[in-house]
Amino acid sequence: MARFLVRRLLLLLPVMLGILVVTFVLVRLIPGDPCKSMLGERATEEKCNAFRERFGLNDPIPVQFVRYAGNVAQGDFGVSIKNGRPVTDVLAERLPMTMELTLFAMLFASVFGIALGVISAVRHNTAVDVGAMIFANIGVSMPVFWLGLILAYVFALALKGTPLQLPPSGRLTAGTDLPSLLKVWGMEDAQGLQRFVVLFISNSVLLNSLIQSKFDVFVDALRHLILPAVAVGTISLAIIARMTRGALLDALTQDYVRVARAKGLTERLVILKHALRNALVPIVTIIGLQIGGLLSGAVLTETVFSLPGVGTQIVDAITARDYPVVQAFTVLIAVIFVVVNLIVDLSYAYLNPRIRVS
Amino acid sequence: MRESIPAPGMGATAREASRLRVQSPFARTMRRLLHNRSAQIGLAIISLLVLVAIFADAIAPYAYDQQIRQSGLRRRSPPCIHLLGCDSNKPQLIMGLDGNFRDLFSRVVYGSRLSLQIGFLTTGAAILIGTLLGAAAGYAGGWADNVIMRAMDVLLAFPSLLLAIAIVSVLGPGLINTLLAVAIVSIPIYARVVRSSVLSVKEMDYIAASRALGASPLRILFVRVLPNALTPVIVVGTLGIATAILDAAGLSFLGLGAQPPTPEWGLMLGEERNSVFNAPHLVFFPGIAIMVTVLGFNLLGDGLRDALDPRRKA
Numbered sequence: 001m002a003r004f005l006v007r008r009l010l011l012l013l014p015v016m017l018g019i020l021v022v023t024f025v026l027v028r029l030i031p032g033d034p035c036k037s038m039l040g041e042r043a044t045e046e047k048c049n050a051f052r053e054r055f056g057l058n059d060p061i062p063v064q065f066v067r068y069a070g071n072v073a074q075g076d077f078g079v080s081i082k083n084g085r086p087v088t089d090v091l092a093e094r095l096p097m098t099m100e101l102t103l104f105a106m107l108f109a110s111v112f113g114i115a116l117g118v119i120s121a122v123r124h125n126t127a128v129d130v131g132a133m134i135f136a137n138i139g140v141s142m143p144v145f146w147l148g149l150i151l152a153y154v155f156a157l158a159l160k161g162t163p164l165q166l167p168p169s170g171r172l173t174a175g176t177d178l179p180s181l182l183k184v185w186g187m188e189d190a191q192g193l194q195r196f197v198v199l200f201i202s203n204s205v206l207l208n209s210l211i212q213s214k215f216d217v218f219v220d221a222l223r224h225l226i227l228p229a230v231a232v233g234t235i236s237l238a239i240i241a242r243m244t245r246g247a248l249l250d251a252l253t254q255d256y257v258r259v260a261r262a263k264g265l266t267e268r269l270v271i272l273k274h275a276l277r278n279a280l281v282p283i284v285t286i287i288g289l290q291i292g293g294l295l296s297g298a299v300l301t302e303t304v305f306s307l308p309g310v311g312t313q314i315v316d317a318i319t320a321r322d323y324p325v326v327q328a329f330t331v332l333i334a335v336i337f338v339v340v341n342l343i344v345d346l347s348y349a350y351l352n353p354r355i356r357v358s
Numbered sequence: 359m360r361e362s363i364p365a366p367g368m369g370a371t372a373r374e375a376s377r378l379r380v381q382s383p384f385a386r387t388m389r390r391l392l393h394n395r396s397a398q399i400g401l402a403i404i405s406l407l408v409l410v411a412i413f414a415d416a417i418a419p420y421a422y423d424q425q426i427r428q429s430g431l432r433r434r435s436p437p438c439i440h441l442l443g444c445d446s447n448k449p450q451l452i453m454g455l456d457g458n459f460r461d462l463f464s465r466v467v468y469g470s471r472l473s474l475q476i477g478f479l480t481t482g483a484a485i486l487i488g489t490l491l492g493a494a495a496g497y498a499g500g501w502a503d504n505v506i507m508r509a510m511d512v513l514l515a516f517p518s519l520l521l522a523i524a525i526v527s528v529l530g531p532g533l534i535n536t537l538l539a540v541a542i543v544s545i546p547i548y549a550r551v552v553r554s555s556v557l558s559v560k561e562m563d564y565i566a567a568s569r570a571l572g573a574s575p576l577r578i579l580f581v582r583v584l585p586n587a588l589t590p591v592i593v594v595g596t597l598g599i600a601t602a603i604l605d606a607a608g609l610s611f612l613g614l615g616a617q618p619p620t621p622e623w624g625l626m627l628g629e630e631r632n633s634v635f636n637a638p639h640l641v642f643f644p645g646i647a648i649m650v651t652v653l654g655f656n657l658l659g660d661g662l663r664d665a666l667d668p669r670r671k672a
Contacts, residue, residue: 018512029528137396137660141653143604145611146627146645149634157635296519300608304631314520315612318527330524334515 004349008342019334020072024065027327034081034321055081055323068327075193077328082320087328090313092196095332096204097171097309101301102294104225105233109294110287113237117244117283122271124249132241139238144297148231148304155227167224169306171205178208178217228305232297236290243286247279254278281348288344292337390665397661403654411470418464419450422621425459426451433457434630434637454639457630458619462640465621466647472622473651476537476606477599483541484602485595488548489584495549496556496587497579507553510546518543519605526614533622536615540605544598551594555587562586589666597659600652607648623648 034057035048043051052058055078056067071078077087120132156168167173181202182188182195190198201207206225209217251257252275260274261267299311306312310329317325381389391397410417420426430448437454438444453462495506513521522539529535559565560583568582607624609615611631616622618629623644630640 014508015511015515018508019515022512022516023524026524026528031528031530137656138649138653141600141649141656143607143611143624143627143645143648143652145608145631146641146648149627149631149641150645153634153638153641292517296517296608299519299523300611303612314523318523326524326527330516330520333517333520337517338515 001349005346008345012338012342015338016335017069019331019338020069021065023327023330023334024068026330027323028061028064030318030321030323030326032321034323072331075196078324080317080322080325082317082322082325087324088196089199090325091328091332092199093203094308094310094313094329096200096207097307098295098298098302098311100204100206100225101228101232101298101307101309102291104229105236105294105297106287106290107233108229109233109236109240109290113240114244114283116237116241118248118271118276120241120245121248121252129245133245136238136241139234139241142234144231144235145300145304147234148228148301151227151231152304166227168227171221171224171307172217173220173224176217176220178205178212178214181208181211184212224305228298228301228307231304232294232301235297236287236294239290240283240286244279244283247282248275251275251279285344285348288340288347291340295333295337387665391661394661394664396657397665400654400657400659400661403650404658407470407474407651407654410467411474414467414471418461418467420461420464422465422468423460423619424464426455426461427459431455431459433459434633434640436637437639453643454637456626456640457633457637460619462626462643465626466623466643468621469623469626469644469647470651472533472616472620473603473607473648476533476540477603477651477655480537480541480544480602480606481595481599483537484544484598485548485591487541488545489552489588489591491545492549492552493556493579493584493587496553497560497575497583503553506549510549513543513546514550516543518601519608522605522609523612523614526609531614531617533610533616533620536606536609539609540602543605544602547594547598548591551590552587555590556583559583559587593659593663593666596655596662600655600659603648603652603655 033048034055035043035051039047039051049058056064059067068078075088077091079086080090116132116136120129123129152168155164155166159165172178181198182190185198187194187198201211205221206218209215209221248271252271254275256278257270257275260270265274298309299314301307302309302311303315310333314326314329316322317329426449428449433455434457435451435455438448438451440446440450444450451461451463453466456462456465491506491510495503516524521543522536525539525542526535529538565578565582568578573582606615607622607627610622610624611628613625613628616625618625626644627641627648630637634641
């Protein structure tokens with residue numbers, strides 16, 4: 001296992017370097033002059049030169065890349081060209097929103113996906129099974145952003161006045177007060193990692209409201225998260241349901257299931273303890289593989305629900321040609337994606353020893 | 359209980375005989391495909407869409423960019439169908455008017471052309487390039503394999519839509535650039551599939567025989583290996599068309615893809631997303647169109663996978 005782990009980690013290095021190169025090159029290729037887009041079309045050549053000098057844009061590209069890679073390795077993503085703030089601050093502000101959304105979507109997709117898959121497999125070839133699989137087929141075919149809009153329409157307008165009414169946009173109800181933890185803890189001067197961590201926790205509205213014991217804010221934040229999470233998670237839910245159904249149906253034909261039944265175990269025990277546990281390997285894998293789709297879905301859904309997350313930030317930064325911000329977010333998302341995939345691979349190897357050997 | 363026991367009569371023998379009749383692999387696959395429920399529904403949906411796309415001029419009552427200005431018609435008027443009791447003095451608008459006084463139904467109908475083109479073009483391009491890369495990597499092996507596949511790994515390290523967004527921001531917004539971006543991000547999938555398929559095919563005896571007969575490596579690759587290694591690509595490609603249509607619609611939704619007044623479904627949704635509360639029909643119908651199209655290709659892909667699965671050789 002240790003050797004497998006080391007080999008996988010070493011294989012990660014070229015991919016990480018590749019991610020840095022691709023992002024760096026892509027961002028340099030974005031047409032237009034960042035100076036003109038920041039200082040305005042009428043900025044003088046003198047001003048532009050000073051601007052480029054300040055952000056190191058006058059140096060040769062390879063020099064810029066080495067400096068950039070070195071800085072990234074130290075956790076320094078530079079400052080935003082648009083508003084002069086450290087990019088790490090922007091990351092700490094936007095990332096929690098997207099992570100909360102992705103985690104909730106994943107939770108929703110896994111719980112309901114596995115449940116639906118199990119019900120389908122147990123009721124194999126009945127109306128319930130057919131209905132669930134029709135739902136799953138439609139679920140994988142829905143555009144996330146469209147589902148988001150439809151959910152917003154149904155739960156904010158059609159169900160207005162009922163207990164099911166849910167807010168269609170924003171992170172919190174306008175006017176809700178949730179002070180930053182930097183202020184609460186008197187850490188406004190904090191720097192480096194400490195500042196990043198505190199900012200990150202502070203901007204995770206769910207964590208922050210719990211820490212400050214503002215439970216009404218917590219509930220409000222949760223209610224704002226439901227519709228986007230359902231929209232983002234539905235495709236994955238459908239995929240997980242199909243995979244669970246298939247894996248469980250496979251497992252139910254195995255000899256150990258027959259043995260378990262012959263022992264006189266209840267059907268419930270046979271399915272949950274014997275069949276499902278063995279079917280979990282492919283299910284866990286498919287859940288891990290969903291993370292990319294969930295992140296992409298989050299980008300689209302944040303736009304629909306006007307949520308201040310990574311997606312809306314990337315689109316803004318691209319329009320403003322804010323190089324450092326685009327770079328930082330793209331690199332970070334790719335790294336998260338790669339690391340999650342690695343964890344999935346490792347868990348797969350842990351669960352299935354044959355993988356380790358090959 | 360007698361009826362439930364299969365009687366070994368003439369019927370069963372005839373069935374047995376027809377099963378034993380020699381069938382070409384293609385005929386066998388087609389037969390299995392046409393008997394598959396998913397594939398049937400998928401094919402029906404896609405055929406319908408192709409027909410709509412071909413006869414769009416005849417089906418759509420208005421041009422996709424024609425403004426219908428008439429007294430009594432408001433911007434974003436809801437649907438008006440005479441059969442369902444709508445005032446017959448008003449023009450019939452099956453899906454209502456959009457924010458620019460255009461007939462939404464006509465725009466959705468013309469949109470089918472675009473979506474099918476997007477799906478086929480991007481997937482075709484991605485398959486072509488991905489197949490060449492994957493075949494080269496799998497057949498050559500060694501450092502070429504390493505370089506190509508590590509590059510593919512890097513592309514796969516980005517969530518596909520995000521990479522597509524980044525590429526479009528480099529190339530500039532527009533339909534063609536969206537097609538390019540969506541094609542580029544799907545190349546690695548095909549490269550991987552073809553590579554693994556080539557790896558297994560190239561160990562076959564008939565390849566060794568071909569080599570012994572003095573065939574050139576290129577001839578072996580293109581004439582002997584590739585045709586036998588492409589089966590999985592058919593399945594992945596069909597499912598890939600669905601993803602390509604979804605991704606392109608997503609980019610257009612963000613304003614990075616097709617530009618107005620193009621009747622692209624994602625763009626139509628993006629343009630009207632703020633009117634979802636007062637004119638839900640403008641959001642509802644284009645979304646349904648995307649969903650049905652994607653569903654068609656997903657179902658056909660699933661059916662193809664079942665039909666081509668060697669484990670199901672009944």
